[in-house]
Amino acid sequence: MAQKLVIDPVTRVEGHGKVTVHLDDNNKVKDAFFHVVEFRGFERFIQGHPYWEAPVLVQRLCGICPVSHHLAAAKAIDQIVGLDPQDLSLPAQKIRKLLHFGQIFQSHALHFFYLASPDLLFGYDADPVKRNVVGVAMEYPSLAKKGILMRKFGQEIIKMVAGKRIHGISATPGGVHKKISVKERNYFLDGKEIPSIDTMIDWSVEIIDFIKEYHQTNKAFLDTFAAYPSGHLGLVNKENGFLELYDGNLRATDADGNITLDDIRDVDYNSHFYEGVEKWSYLKFPYLKHIGRDDGWNRVGPLARVNICDGIETPLAEKERQEFKATTNGKINNMTMHTHWARLIEILYCAEMMKALLEDDDILSTDLLRKGERRSEGIGIIEAPRGTLIHHYEVDDKDRITRCNLIVSTTHNNEAMNRAVRWVASNEISGQPKVTEAMMNQIEVAIRAYDPCLSCATHALGQMPLELTLYDAYGNIVDERIRQ
Amino acid sequence: MREFDNKILIIGIGNSGRADDGLGWAFVDEVKDRLPESFDFEYRYQLQIEDAELIGHYARVYFVDADIASYEEGFRLSSCKPNAVHGFTTHELEPGTVAYLAEDLYNNKPEAFILGITGYNFELELGLSEGAKANLLGALKFFDEKILNLVI
Structure with a gap:
């Protein structure tokens, strides 16, 4: 049999995760940190490149959600060529949305079935x-x-629109470059x-039924594991405040549902956010300026999106959203493991939206490109599978990118993931002299609810190369577990 | 659902950015334009679980991969037996595990083979080593004479 070679995957947003837990004299947890120690250089080395290269280059940030980076960059570059999202032709907008829904659908399926379901089906203490x-x-x-x-x-949706399943190209400044044929459309x-897409909708409903049944029998675990109050941030539809994944206003609430960011234009994000830094992580900590570093951080992603929106425009997903909201009597849901439930509601929403778009003859149109008046700055914000994704570019008069700022979903979730790690440390590790496999995986389970990229960035689906170090009150290493 | 019952699939596995690890892709590059209609081909960095669904649509599958083992001819064609054992990582599956899952999940049991071609250099470089190129030529000649000619 041929020998299998271990090959590093293409660059992802981040890779190696490290957790340190600090104990006091009584072996009680004093603090815990989730470190992201890999360096991302995209913001720097994209400088000097012509702006039209950005949507192609930046998708190399990630092998799982390249489409999200492609579209966020494309929205920003549209502005460089003088076009706001609504200025694009209707067919171009719909084709981009179809691509986006295909991406979120496949990414959520990957996360739930490949990454999360083993923990739910076998338990976090099962044989790895x-x-x-x-x-x-x-x-x-x-x-x-x-x-x-x-x-x-x-x-396959991504392949149809962008030519390839990974790192394809669809969006171009001012629109999309490829129309969709009747034959391509009918395939789905x-x-x-x-x-068919109808089967996808049926299966999406079935998998939501699965998580609801699981909730009935594992209520204590799903409701309490790594649960803590937080802010919630995401895009909402500009007209009606409904769930929005491609283009909308930014809305945030605190843990009790009070509005902390009131439907601002996405391009004004820079006026409302700061990014904090800590010496122990390369990953920054975004927060709302007017609230401050301690309380102004937010979760992003499925749970946040379902929390903050006023409704969902597709009927089946809206019915599920209402049922989901009923579990908290309509209040904000801060139960981390319910992120999986919210993710499945979004799977159904994407399936329903894909059906509507596939049946819309506008996607067969050849009216795909628009032109505008050149600008020097562009900001593109979309909801990627894991949460709010911000691409911000400035260009000079020779069309070269002079500044790039990327705030990816994982960055928004940085504080939230640290809180989750501290929850596991305090509730499961505190007072324990040894680190067990089950403890290790509980930390993974808590992080995994936010960001499966951490799992796959480092080769192993279902297993993260996580380092967990236990320090005593004097800084000595008590125990250490490293997974490679 | 579309049926591919009598078709043959060639999957080139590897990473052309790692020198001789690109042998699987180089093999597919060489043969793809002269394959008859009864053949399909795919490129993969690693095999993943969804490939079990894919190969289930074919009568026969060839996994073509670089091999660190040394063979007298520079390559070896071996039968790929379904294998339920899998390692800790699921990011990359062995061909035998993919064949097992095709049978277990989809009740499809394509005839499967592994064509291992010996490579020597797996550093971060583009292009095959001279030794790997020679082995590739040998494997292509074998494929043309012993496999392709029998199908056409």
Whole structure:
């Protein structure tokens, strides 16, 4: 048999995760930190490149959500060529949205079926050899088959629009470069070659039923594990405040639902946010200026989005949102593990939106490009699968990028993930002299609710190369576990 | 659903940015334009679980990959047996695990083979080493004579 070579994947947003837990004299947890120690240089080395290269270059940030970076950069570069999102042709807007929904659909399917479901199905203390997607395939083949085909459906949408499943190119300054044919469209509608979009909707409803049933039997775990109050941030539809993933206003609430950012224009983000730094992590800590570093941080991603929106425009997803909100009597949901539930509601929303767009003849149009008056700055904000993604560029009169600022979803979630780690440290590790495999995985489970990129950035789906170090009150290492 | 019952799939595995690890892709590059209609081809950095669904649509599958083992001819064609054992990581699956999952999940059991081509240099470089190029030529000749000619 051929030897398998270990190959590093292409550059992702971040990779190696490290957790340190500090104990006091009584072996009680004094503090805990989640460090991200890999350096991202994209903001610097994109400088000097012509602005039209940005949507192509920046998608190399990530091998899982390159489409999100591609579209956020494209929205920013649209502004450089003088076009705001609504200035693009309607067909171009719809094709971009179809690409975006395909991306979120496949990414959410990857996260739930490949990364999260092993923890839910086998428990965080199960044998690590079994606790992964292959284990799920062997013991829950029906669930695995649906997960595989749902991810494939989203990838096929991306391939149709952008030419390739990973690192394809669709958006160009002012629109999209490729129209969609009737034959390409029908591939997703008729169910002859792959399961149809109607099947995707049915399966999305089924998987939400699964998580609701799981909640009934594992209520204590889902409701309390790594749960803590936080702010919530995301885009909402400019007209009605509904769930919005491609273009909207920024809204934030505090842990009790009070509005802390009142539907501001996304391009004004810089007036409302600061990015804090800590010496122990390369990852910054964004927060709302007017609230401050301690309380102005927000979660982003599915839970935040479902929390802050006033509704969902597709009927089935809206019904599920209402049921989800009922679990907290309409109040803000701060239960970290409910992020998985919210993610599945978004899967259904994306499936319904894809169906609407696939059945819309506008996507067959050749009216794909617009031109405007050149500007020197562009800001593109979208909701990526894991949360709010900001791309900000400035260019000189020779069309070269002079400044680039990227705030990715994981950065927004930095403080939230640290809180989750501290929760596990305080509730599961405090007072324990040894670090066990189950403790390690509980930290993973808490982080994984936010950002599966941490898992896959470092080669192993279902397992992060996590370092966990336990210090005593005098700074001596009590115990250390390293997973490679 | 589309059926590929009598078709043959070639999957080139590897990373051309790591010198001879690009042998699997180089093999597909060389043969893809002269394959008859009964063949399809794919490129992969690593095999993943969804490839189990893919290979289930084919009668026969060839996994072509660089190999660190040394063979007299510079390559070796071996049968790929379904294998339920998998390692800790699921980011990259062995061909045998993919074949097992195709059977277990989809009740499809394509005839599967691994064509391992010996490589020597796996550093961060573009291009094959001279030894790997020679082995690739040998594997291509074998493929043309022993596999392609029998299918056409």
